[in-house]
Amino acid sequence: MGDSQVTIKLTSDEALVLSDWLEKLQMTDLSRLVDDPAVWVPIHRIAGTLDRSVARLFAPDYDQRLEAARRRLRPEAD
Secondary structure (H helix, E strand, C coil): CCCCCCCCCCCHHHHHHHHHHHHHHHCCCCCCCCCCHHHHHHHHHHHHHHHHHCHHHHCCCHHHHHHHHHHHHCCCCC
């Protein structure tokens, strides 16, 4: 089972928002929350994959694109 793969599919908006959040997560001291070093292995792998896949990360209008993606993903208020 150790060498089997799991595929996760995300929309462009989901990938952008998740990539930004994972970047913040990695820059924060979360050792009390993420107390098992093994958990960081998949976190870093996912973050690295997103960094390579989300071309908009380095766009000059990144902040505007990120906010627009967040708006589209938020559930509408009833």
